[in-house]
Amino acid sequence: MLELYQFELSQYSEKVRLILDYKGLQYRKIEVTPGIGQVELFRLTGQTEVPVLKDGYKYIVDSTEIAKYLDLHYPERPLIPQDGKQRGLCLMMEEWADESIGIKGRKALFSAISQDQSFRKALLPTSVPDVFKTFVGEVPNDLLKVLGFGVGYTPEVVKKAITDLQQDLEALCLLLADSPYLLGDQPTLADLAVAGLSILLKFPDGPYLDLPVSLRGKGAPGLADNPAYEPFFAWRDRLYAEFRKPLVDFKASTGATAPTSIEIE
Template identity: 80%
Template sequence: MLELYQWELSHYSEKVRLILDYKGLIYRKIEVTPGIGQVDLFRLTGQRQVPVLKDGSKYITDSTEIAKYLDLEYPERPLIPKDPKQRGLCLLMEEWADESIGKKGRTALFSAISQDQNFRKSLLPTSTPDIFKSLVGGVPRDVLTILGLGVGYSPDVIKSAIADLKQDLEALTLLLADSPYLTGDEPTLADLAVAGLSILLKFPEGAYLDLPASIRGKGVPGLADNPNYEPFFAWRDRLYAQFRKPLIDVSPMGSAPTSIQID
């Protein structure tokens, strides 16, 4: 069975989960605990970041490389078009999504959780003990601001990221106004990348993530609640309803993440 080393809230992991579901592949999620779990992952793969896909004795790192690997080894429901123009557009949009929505989405979400302690607590997995949720929710905003500066999330960086994301969402909304998918009449890797990476901007309405039900449909203020971008998020949620397997519909082995295991 395929195994996905992941973080439940990682949007790059979600991109791969959506791809796996789109292809109808059975897989087991293995949650990598930040810190010690990343050390274990490095011992296995030489890679500390998730997602990492294990297929037999092979370990494939990076969400784009995982997508390409799955398209080669499991060609049913291809991700990348054969038509040269569509193929080029698909690969270009997938890379853009990784670099723009992927990276700036983390910045925007950090800003949102810094300002709202209830939102911050809601992002913890449903299995998180209440005492830990209280500790996380009680972290002062000033402390989070200092922590953000330490990882490059200055007020100017946050403002720029949100402005760029507004332009991205406007562009995507326009592209989808008269087309069912981003590169044509069939879904491609571009659609799955954009949809999966956008979860940090606004979480899907369905039960796709191990997060409290109260967080569904919520997201970054100014993006998730902006009526101008509602057509994009409605498209994203329709794509999820069509291809993403809700947690309640996944087999017990494939639904809840297990802790990392060393072979």
């Protein structure tokens, strides 16, 4: 069985999960423990980033390379069109989504958790002790914003990311106004990339991620709750309903109860 080394809330991991589900491939999720798990991942692959797909003895790194690998070795339900122009548009849009929605989505999520104490508390894994969740929830919003300076998330940077994402969502709404998918009548890698990478803007309204039910349909203020972008998120949720395997189905088909964490042997 294919194995996906991942972070549950990584939008790039979600992009690959959506691709795997679209192709109807069974896989096992392996949750990489930040820090020590990444050391083990480096031992296996020579780098520390997720997602990484393992197929037999082969490790494939990077969500785009994983998509290309899957299309080559598991060609049923192709992701990338053969027509030259369609192929070019698909690859260009996928790259744009990685660099725009993917990167700026993290800043949008930071904006959400820095404004809402209950939101960031709910994002913590269920395994975290309640006393620690309470502590995190009580961290003042202003202090969290100050901490953002340390990772380059200044208020100006976050505000610019939100503004850029508003333009991105407006453009996507226009592209989808008279078409079921971004490049026409059939889904492509462009659709799956845009949909999967958008989870940090607004979490899907369904049981697809290992998150509290209360967070479904919630996201970054000004994006997730803006009626102007509802056509995009409605499209995204319809795509999920059509292709993404819900957690209950995923666990039933793989026998998994939760993602496996990797540690140093």
